[in-house]
Amino acid sequence: MKLLVGKHAGRNSVFAVQNDTATNLSLLSAQVGSDLSGLINAPELLAEVAAKIPRSDKIAVTDIIPALPIERPGKTICLGLNYVDHVKEGGYDIPTYPALFMRGLESLMPSGAPMVRPKCSHKLDYEVELMVIIGKGGRHISPDTALDHVFGYTVFNDGSVRDYQRKTHQWTPGKNFDSTGAIGPYVVTPEDLPAGASGLKIESRVGTEILQSANTEEMMWPVNKTIATISEFATLNPGDMIAMGTPPGVGHARTPPRFLKPGEVIEVEVEGIGICANPVIDEV
Template sequence: MQLATFLKDGRWQPGLRRGDAIAEISASGEVNDIIGRYMDGQTLPEGKVHALNDVRLGVPVPYPGKIVCMGLNYREHAKEGGNVIPDYPAIFLRAASSLIAPDEPLIIPKCSPQLDYEAELAIVIGRTIRNATQRDALAAVFGYACFNDGSVRNYQRKSTQWTIGKNFDGTGAFGPWIVTADELPPGAHGLSIRCRLNGQTMQDGNTGDMIFSVARTVEIISEAMTLRPGDVIITGTPAGVGYARKPPVFLKPGDVSEVEIEGIGVLRNPVANA
């Protein structure tokens, strides 16, 4: 199943992607509720069908309870930034106010030109879980999506805490839809993950290279906090980011950044000034 949201009558309506079409889900409730019902085995009644090109897609989870992000989760990315390979992940939070939908612009803030791209796999939680083990962690996962963890690099480095550089408005692209876990390999392992900038491949990695697998990630985070349906976990980026290039490459107005993950789809976003 592929779950998306689209704009209808001024609100974000959940829908099921069916190839080049999207079918409304006629059940009441927000996306978080729909996710929980699906995980409980309930049937999701379908309504009117729209051509995908005729709708405006939204953030697939418009109101996540929390967005937990990991840094330095790919060995080569850690190395390109001169960092040691971690034995515990760097973890920070993103605010929902930073999220943008497919085809919405990534925003270069007025205070900095150093907006960087980061192709990442997003995990969407489907069941409430606390103190998960790697054995039961994947049973709590609803599905996966693409994420572009836009990072304002000089603000990220103003302190040892990364949060401010990861939370500028209009920097967290999310979508285009969520592919349920049963349509992908367990733990979304072994999927190619790429970022293209104006058609040129900048990052070309594989989720099998993650230091902390999806199951281990859920285990680590749920040790500290209860995860609930609709919570989102962002799992880190492979090598090839802009700041580590010589000379550095930062996003410019008029650029187009694309994140593609095998079996999930392509998340495309133009770039604009604030």
């Protein structure tokens, strides 16, 4: 199922999307609530409300303003260096363990919201990524069962302020500027995608300019191994989100570098999930 969290008629709701129309699942059951937390924490609820969709009113998807899939996610864990060619373009050695960092809530925003180039730097870069939303928590999860812990998949733009990212060996500053990490707008549940969302085209672009184009099957650490690796050191909880790293083609590795500028709209897309598009503005 393709899901969308967004504002309609003055309130945030959860919608099931079919082509260009959507059904408000929050109106079908009060348990659904205003973001995906209700469905994540009550897995049987999705099938219950899905059975009511054919008899329910529809609205246009374009009438919905996207919101974050989970209003206040517990953890947002991100992989760096998960595609070999991206590792090479950044000048790093091929890692034997995934590079992991975390993002704070203020750095995240939904599809459609402005991506903000900060006052202190003009080196705002783009990174298209597959993102995993955890449905069932756990610790010491086996790679063989890890995909059972996935609620759904969405699209992430890991907007990165490169000079701040490179100030130290820790990437936290460059990955946590306010309103630089765009998520959504759609979350697709696993039965509608290949196992582990592998084999999907992944691309970023500005207008007709294609910036990145690759396939999720090229990830060195696929979804099941990533979940297992993270769960070795951290308990994963329902609603946690994991960003799966970006393919080659990022702006800082180009000659000359190609950073995002105010007035542009950056689109990132994962096949079968959707397009996350955000206008770029300067911080005021």
